[in-house]
Amino acid sequence: MSSKELKKSFSPRYFALEDILASQTRVPCRTEVAMTNCGFLDPSQETKDLAAGTQVEIPIWAARVLSKQKRALISLKMPKFYGECYGEVLTAEPAVVDLNKMGPYYYQSALQLCALPSDQAEKIAEVLPDILQKRVIAMADSYCLHRNVKSTDEVSNPLGNILKFHHVDPLEMQIFTDSKNASEELDDWLRF
């Protein structure tokens, strides 16, 4: 995402690539009714039909359509990484958690999950701003360091001591690279 797009994407946009990729995250659900010819949804099953009550993992975009209230064909559960125990770790020490391990687009998927009808959606949503806040503060000092000056911790980690480079979600990465570029521009201009 360019920084202009970062500014505009206030709500999930249909054609934004990041949103499309983020909605690929799989959600575990249980079928409520028998669905004929839908056996392909569950790759481990051999049958052509899906009996009621099978556990399948389907992407968010499919789950959203299939779980509309009027004719709920499936019932949803939140994926593992947004569940209780991970939620506790995240509220305790957000800055050290590896968000990349929890799925390629943690924040974006979480935002999409909150739009699904499920009881845990609210809990996930409430945790999110605090996670982002703490991680942003952790990277706040390092974006303005000059590119040639690096502390020993930073030689392999441009983000400073706490937040590791590889643990960073693409959203945070975008904020970081934008700020770093602007700050380097200012530094270059200031040489006198």
Place this chain on the structure above:
Amino acid sequence: MSPTPEELEFFAGQEELEIMPRFDCPTMWLISGDLGPFKAGIPNKVPLWIALHLRAQNKCKIIPPPWLSKAYLEQLKELEIKSPLFTKMPSEHYMAMAKMIFEVCPQDIPDADCVKLLIKDIWDSRMSKLRTAVLTFIDKGASWAKVDNLTQLEMCSIRPFFTHSLEQLHRFRKTIQVARLYSAGNSSEEVRRRLRM
């Protein structure tokens, strides 16, 4: 969108400065204003960009503005370091003006090295105050803050970081509302309608 440092340098060029011309010239009528008649040896006020242009061609001597002197800047630095808030700077564009004057004619300024160092110190102290202020703002999750006496260039330095992170935080906070509406069992059309209100 937001001004880049180069654009701010352009705006800073419009500040007025005194010069001592070495040539004679009657009034020049330019689009943005008139340049009064120049007589060699008599000081004249012109915009900064003209002053530097003439100086580069060696047609005048720049009289440094009163705040660009060692004594004044030392006082200012004391004030800045002591005060927890931002003190009023002598000019909106002090950094840009200082940079441009130093680029073209450092020899016109007495104690040029000291002055450069003092400006750098003032800049650094203001920037560190600004950075801590931004961090406290994000930490407390405050929704507004009033800050006086910040110059444009300093604002430029925190701009993409501060605005983007606050935007994303706002977006997440808005999602809490969305999640609440969804889990209460509303359909997506209802949610969209309610949020638009």
